[in-house]
Amino acid sequence: xxxxxxxxxxxxxxxxxxxxxxxxxxxxxxxxxxxxxxxxxxxxxxxxxxxxxxxxxxxxxxxxxxxxxxxxxxxxxxxxxxxxxxxxxxxxxxxxxxxxxxxxxxxxxxxxxxxxxxxxxxxxxxxxxxxxxxxxxxxxxxxxxxxxxxxxxxxxxxxxxxxxxxxxxxxxxxxxxxxxxxxxxxxxxxxxxxxxxxxxxxxxxxxxxxxxxxxxxxxxxxxxxxxxxxxxxxxxxxxxxxxxxxxxxxxxxxxxxxxxxxxxxxxxxxxxxxx
Numbered sequence: 001x002x003x004x005x006x007x008x009x010x011x012x013x014x015x016x017x018x019x020x021x022x023x024x025x026x027x028x029x030x031x032x033x034x035x036x037x038x039x040x041x042x043x044x045x046x047x048x049x050x051x052x053x054x055x056x057x058x059x060x061x062x063x064x065x066x067x068x069x070x071x072x073x074x075x076x077x078x079x080x081x082x083x084x085x086x087x088x089x090x091x092x093x094x095x096x097x098x099x100x101x102x103x104x105x106x107x108x109x110x111x112x113x114x115x116x117x118x119x120x121x122x123x124x125x126x127x128x129x130x131x132x133x134x135x136x137x138x139x140x141x142x143x144x145x146x147x148x149x150x151x152x153x154x155x156x157x158x159x160x161x162x163x164x165x166x167x168x169x170x171x172x173x174x175x176x177x178x179x180x181x182x183x184x185x186x187x188x189x190x191x192x193x194x195x196x197x198x199x200x201x202x203x204x205x206x207x208x209x210x211x212x213x214x215x216x217x218x219x220x221x222x223x224x225x226x227x228x229x230x231x232x233x234x235x236x237x238x239x240x241x242x243x244x245x246x247x248x249x250x251x252x253x254x255x256x257x258x259x260x261x262x263x264x265x266x267x268x269x270x271x272x273x274x275x
Contacts (some may be wrong), residue, residue: 008077027125030116034125038099047095048133051088056148058084063149068156075225077160078170078239081149082142085237089178089230090207092134093185097198099126100266101189113120119270123190126262127183130259138175146171166239173248177233180255181206187262191269206230229258 039043059081066072072080089176100123104107108260116122146162153159162168184206189198213221225231226246235241246254 025116026122030121030125031128033124034129035116035132038129040125041098043098043102044095044133047091047098048137051091051095052137054087054091055082055084055141056145058087059145059149060152063152064152066156066158068158073157075158076170076238076240077153077158078146078167078174078237079234080158081146081153082171082174083144083151085142085174085178088138089233090182090203092138092178092182093206094199094203095134095181096130096186097183097189097202099130099189099193100186101193101195101198105195114135123263123267123270126190127186129177130182130186135175135179138178139172142171142174155249160239164239170239171235173252174233174237176252177236177255180259181229181233183259184262187259187264187266190266190275191262228252229255234260245268 059153062080062083066080077103103112112122113119123146137174143162146167150160160167185198185202189195192198192201206229210231211224226235232246232251232255235245236248236255238245238248241247245251
């Protein structure tokens with residue numbers, strides 16, 4: 001009789017009460033579990049390697065084919081050398097989507113939520129693990145690409161060094177921009193729970209929509225488009241911002257707000273849905 005009453009009491013507990021009374025289920029352990037899942041997947045290393053290769057390869061191509069006095073002489077040197085970041089952003093977006101929507105596709109998410117009944121720590125841990133993997137890689141790749149490209153640009157009007165004003169800030173901003181764009185994709189994956197759907201939403205909403213809106217003949221629309229995620233990330237990775245572009249601080253705040261919104265949607269959904 002006592003065992004029956006105890007079983008009924010356990011079944012009536014809320015997920016929050018279960019979490020509080022489950023031994024060893026702590027935030028560091030959830031983070032460790034998500035990091036283990038991320039770094040043991042072959043797709044993670046394939047995607048990160050592809051991202052680094054794209055950024056470095058395009059940077060070397062831009063540096064080796066550049067000639068002074070051409071049509072690109074007015075382009076910011078960091079933007080020129082890290083032009084491959086646009087392709088890298090798509091690659092990292094795929095990884096972010098796989099981190100969340102990939103678990104829904106395989107059904108692994110049910111086991112994850114069984115182990116962590118409160119669910120929200122899972123989302124935050126996935127975002128933290130993704131950031132820990134992507135941010136250092138993006139920064140290291142940006143530094144390597146810039147230094148390598150400058151070997152070819154040394155005798156041109158795009159010659160620069162890491163000690164020039166704004167260069168290190170732009171390289172760090174580029175890495176932060178890539179990471180935040182990836183977190184937006186991660187949030188889309190968690191919200192839509194579909195890899196193709198989230199990828200389509202990222203490409204359509206983040207990459208294509210601003211270009212379409214920018215063609216409209218309205219001055220206010222041009223101003224609004226400058227604060228879209230991709231455009232804000234571009235402003236972060238510029239050593240000499242254009243006069244009409246947002247400042248790096250404004251761009252970082254804008255991109256952070258977009259990221260927060262992208263993560264808030266699945267967070268609300270996790271609190272209301274069963275799975």
